[in-house]
Amino acid sequence: MVHLTAEEKSLVTGLWGKVNVEEVGGEALGRLLVVYPWTQRFFDSFGDLSSASAVMGNAKVKAHGKKVLNSFSDGLQNLDNLKGTFAKLSELHCDKLHVDPENFRLLGNVLVCVLALKFGKEFTPPVQAAYQKVVAGVATALAHKYH
Numbered sequence: 001m002v003h004l005t006a007e008e009k010s011l012v013t014g015l016w017g018k019v020n021v022e023e024v025g026g027e028a029l030g031r032l033l034v035v036y037p038w039t040q041r042f043f044d045s046f047g048d049l050s051s052a053s054a055v056m057g058n059a060k061v062k063a064h065g066k067k068v069l070n071s072f073s074d075g076l077q078n079l080d081n082l083k084g085t086f087a088k089l090s091e092l093h094c095d096k097l098h099v100d101p102e103n104f105r106l107l108g109n110v111l112v113c114v115l116a117l118k119f120g121k122e123f124t125p126p127v128q129a130a131y132q133k134v135v136a137g138v139a140t141a142l143a144h145k146y147h
């Protein structure tokens with residue numbers, strides 16, 4: 001559960017309505033894989049990840065980034081039940097994929113950076129603060145099965 005004020009919820013949902021999930025998702029996942037190259041080990045089947053340009057232009061990275069942000073969108077619709085919303089994904093990433101739960105926190109922070117880049121002055125400090133709460137809550141929910 002993420003505790004957001006009514007104003008914070010409005011800031012998050014207001015900006016999210018303007019997000020191009022395909023574009024931002026691909027950018028966020030791509031940046032995660034470039035900035036934190038050890039995360040690439042979970043994406044062996046994605047083909048060429050040998051350089052920043054290869055990662056950022058990789059169609060499978062872009063498609064999976066879109067999928068990730070579509071799930072994030074589901075979370076935004078269920079802020080009061082993030083653990084329930086992400087229970088199956090948590091189980092998948094824990095039991096089958098063995099993803100380090102720290103990667104969820106890293107991806108959330110990269111997403112915040114990408115949103116700041118895309119929205120510039122519209123991504124004010126209060127908007128950032130609200131998004132930081134949300135991505136932390138999502139990361140905690142995704143890591144739930146690890147505990």
